[in-house]
Amino acid sequence: MKRIYVNEAWCLGCHLCEYNCAFANSGLRDMASALKGRQIYPRIHVEGKDGVFFAVSCRHCEDPLCVKSCIAGAISKTDGVVQINREKCVGCLTCVLVCPYGALAPGENGAMQKCELCLQNTCGAPACVTGCPNGAIVYEEREAAV
């Protein structure tokens, strides 16, 4: 299945993906009113050191530990996509404790959120990918890297 991949040789560390993600999932039509003066809760985040940057979002693992570990039965995998039922989530952070990639974080109301490939919003395609100014983030099929 298609997943989001980041080429760290091209990632500028500009954090635009974070803003595009927060906007895409805000449900609002205007970027300024969605983001201006507000703390954002993106589902992708940039990490890096010594001038090397990369954006991290859910890997949609073959065998996701978060799904098996969720104490609320709130995380499931459907058609390859790992999803959170935020109505069921109680914000215990167990998924944060088990995800080896650091891909989950709480949203504004304390319930967890994660990348769901912009399938649950009206973007049509992952907003981090379409908005990346350097083409560092791609949405494509890949095999395991090793």
Place this chain on the structure above:
Amino acid sequence: MKRYVIIGNGVAAVGCIEGIRSTDGAGEITVISAEPHPVYCRPLISYYLEGKTDLKRMLYRDGSFLANVGCTVRYGVRAESIDPLAKTVALSDGAQLPYDALCVAAGSSPFLPPMKGLESVAQKFTFQTLDDALALEQAITPECRVLIVGAGLIGLKCAEGLHARVGSITVCDLADRVLSSILDAAAAARVQKHLEAQGIRFLLGDSVAQFSAGSAEMKSGETVPFDVLVLAVGVRPNTALVKEAGGETDRGILIDERMATTLLDVYAAGDCAQGYDRSCGARRVLALLPNAYLQGHAAGVNMAGGDASFDRGIPMNSIGFFGLHLMTAGSYDGEMIAADSGDAYKRFFVKDDRLKGFILIGGTDRAGIYTAMIREQTPLHTVDFSLLTSAATSAAFSPAVRTERFGGAV
């Protein structure tokens, strides 16, 4: 067609069912559920009292689960004994249930030490099952005074759940600190201070000498008046079925890395089992939900003739109290590295070039990176560990490791 029996209807049982079905789509699965409820999220009973979930949302699987997996649940029935030679389970309704493969996922029971005068207490509860929570909910009033015996995970989550719904809460524990099984003294002091700021009162290093109607006389001499008593002293794995059938038990039912007990075709998983703890290299009861699922799943695959092992269990907890999040994992073995930053309390335990355990209060972002290092036994000389102690980040790994993790399907 193979006949599978699962004793218990918690998360380990669901893991087992899903493990069986990943391998055998046709076999007949019967679950023995002493509790009269569809499988629910046991750790959520405090969130239920708190109003953060409800009976519908706290179901572990949706209503179509049993039909989808093709599984029969016998509710309100107990397993009385196992006959490992005849390969049958005797049930409390008199039935003898034959099995080809059996999984004991019987959980644990509250440990109730003998306490003088306990029989004089009318309103006393344990806090482990949904029925416990529902009964406690019936007993409380906005004015009532609650005494909780036990400042462990169960006692403190119970305190949080009750907090907005009762008049006052006092928690006592024989240990000199809260959460003594998972926190060091300094971390415990922080958590205690945070809970005290909510108005919860603690009597630590103290225990009940005697109950009389409406009050507890403490060993320290203090008298604590109360209306409702919650006993959260600890839990004991339910080992009796396997032990009486001749299987090996210690604190829990001893299992190997395939979740097999010493009885032929009998497996065990979850809070009743004692399996391998990778962080300390010995078998320990790892009574936590993620391990219950993972053990159950491995048991199920093996029961169905597949080959699964689960040898990466470690103790771990992620728990919040009134907005303060803490996480712990592994064993507190080796050199301790203190790495507090801002308001965050962080302790790492390092031995033989490996991360063995950690305690975090606040500063929990991406902590799964640490947990994975314990689980995978990552050599610390291959990572930028000083960067990791300041923040969990994959930037601390080599480009090759990052390519493996982020450059392809995982």
